[in-house]
Amino acid sequence: MAFNTTHALTISQVADQTGVNPVTLRAWQRRYGLLAPERTAKGHRLYSQEDVETIAHILQWLDKGVPISKVKPLLAHSPASADTGDDSVARELIDCIHTFSVKRLGNVLDTLLKEYPFYWLVEHAFTPVDQWLGDDGEAVRLLQRDLWQSAVIDRCRTALAANAKRHAPSRCWLVSLTVTSEYQRVLMAMALNEKGYSVTILSSPHQQLNMLVEVMREQGARTLALMANRRLDRAQLNQVRHCLTQDDIEVVSQAFICSVHGDELAELKENKTLCI
Numbered sequence: 001m002a003f004n005t006t007h008a009l010t011i012s013q014v015a016d017q018t019g020v021n022p023v024t025l026r027a028w029q030r031r032y033g034l035l036a037p038e039r040t041a042k043g044h045r046l047y048s049q050e051d052v053e054t055i056a057h058i059l060q061w062l063d064k065g066v067p068i069s070k071v072k073p074l075l076a077h078s079p080a081s082a083d084t085g086d087d088s089v090a091r092e093l094i095d096c097i098h099t100f101s102v103k104r105l106g107n108v109l110d111t112l113l114k115e116y117p118f119y120w121l122v123e124h125a126f127t128p129v130d131q132w133l134g135d136d137g138e139a140v141r142l143l144q145r146d147l148w149q150s151a152v153i154d155r156c157r158t159a160l161a162a163n164a165k166r167h168a169p170s171r172c173w174l175v176s177l178t179v180t181s182e183y184q185r186v187l188m189a190m191a192l193n194e195k196g197y198s199v200t201i202l203s204s205p206h207q208q209l210n211m212l213v214e215v216m217r218e219q220g221a222r223t224l225a226l227m228a229n230r231r232l233d234r235a236q237l238n239q240v241r242h243c244l245t246q247d248d249i250e251v252v253s254q255a256f257i258c259s260v261h262g263d264e265l266a267e268l269k270e271n272k273t274l275c276i
Contacts, residue, residue: 009046009051010045011045014047014051014052015166016196017052019195020117021194024115024116027115034058035055036051061075062116068115089116089124090132093105093109094128094129096108097129100144100147109155113159118191118193126187133145149182152183152187153186163193167193167198168198169198170196170222171221171222172198172200172223172252173199173224174189174199174201175206175209175224175227176202176204176205176206177206177228178228178229178230180228180229182203184227184229185203188276195276210243213249216249223250223251226240226251226254227254227257229256231260232257232261237264237265241267254276
């Protein structure tokens with residue numbers, strides 16, 4: 001039967017619809033045979049609605065904690081029967097860090113960033129690794145933490161640059177209201193990028209949000225993403241409230257701000273702010 005191209009989707013359209021990066025969609029096809037899109041005469045992938053439904057099922061399995069390598073034989077079953085609690089991805093990363101295998105760690109991260117949605121990596125890989133590393137000040141642990149965070153920052157910045165063109169129409173400035181680490185900022189930028197934003201990361205804490213918003217307008221950026229690692233004071237809350245009243249500026253925030261200041265910044269919920 002000939003493939004019906006009337007309702008076919010390009011890989012970019014599927015990525016926008018499902019939230020799965022084109023690089024990841026290609027990896028699912030090439031390495032795991034999870035998808036089999038048709039091709040145009042020029043070799044471009046075309047996806048059917050059935051392919052989109054398959055992607056949704058894959059994401060359901062991933063959300064259960066199933067590694068991508070174990071998804072294919074499960075696609076015919078109900079997601080309710082998925083096995084959970086597989087920590088093999090996190091264990092592989094921890095082994096790389098524990099043995100100071102810097103090159104291997106980089107290679108594993110490169111593969112994971114291609115094969116998984118970023119939100120999945122945060123929950124099932126990065127968070128367990130961070131918990132294992134803890135906040136111990138012992139010299140060996142400090143070195144391991146530094147190697148881990150440096151590797152993540154390097155790979156994530158490469159991924160952000162690669163996705164910048166595709167997300168160019170949705171420009172976002174990421175601003176810290178308190179002192180944050182580069183590692184924290186890059187993880188937040190990746191979460192925003194996965195939601196379709198091209199992110200400019202500002203490294204220093206900023207208090208003058210009014211001025212910053214004016215510069216954003218001049219530069220054509222229409223989304224302000226806020227992050228912090230401690231409670232905001234009254235002056236900061238007032239500035240955030242002012243930003244929320246700007247009709248031409250979308251304000252999004254990390255989950256921490258939403259959880260700590262949700263009652264004080266009710267507009268976050270009313271404006272359907274993304275809590276990342």
